[in-house]
Amino acid sequence: MNVIETELPGVVILEPRVFDDKRGFFMETFHKEKYEKIGVTIEFVQDNFSFSSKNTLRGLHYQLPHGQAKLVQVFQGAVFDVAVDIRLGSPTFGKWIGVELSASNKRQIFIPAGFAHGFVVLSDTATFVYKCSDFYFPDCEAGIIFSDPQLAIRWPGGNFLLSPKDQQYPALQDISPENLPRYTG
DSSP: OEEEEOSSTTOEEEEOOEEEETTEEEEOSOOHHHHHHTTOOOOOOEEEEEEEETTBEEEEEEESSSOOOEEEEEEESEEEEEEEEOOBTOTTTTOEEEEEEETTTOOEEEEOTTEEEEEEEOSSEEEEEEEESSOOOGGGEEEOOTTOTTTOOOOSSOSOBOOHHHHSOOOGGGSOGGGSOBOOO
């Protein structure tokens, strides 16, 4: 597996080994021992699957206090996936990275707890699958508006399809400190 470090410590892009032949391909999407060797030592407790149409933008989401580390990939189509460091006290607080994940490049991204996460669909449709290190707790759900001018995320496309909830999230600077995760070094 090829591991690509990003500007955000802990957020890594993973390129699993793919075995292609005339029948198709095979790849491991997760192997606990192999992922532990590259530093992904999280115990995942929930898998999620979403299907979305072109220009659907989901995010930017996080949970507090039940932060979720995520291992994300796309099985069909393509998305632009974004992770934002929202940990108070972090040297990279407010910084983001974006990466294209697709069925053709078979990349994954690992996002530690303490980061907001979102994606926009680039293809006609996309199936998006991710593992979480904690369960979904509706009362702990939080988010940041995707168009936060201080974050200045360069989302590809436009005319985004958003849920009513995602349209109403505040900017990062408007979230009180007790509603953000802490950087622990």
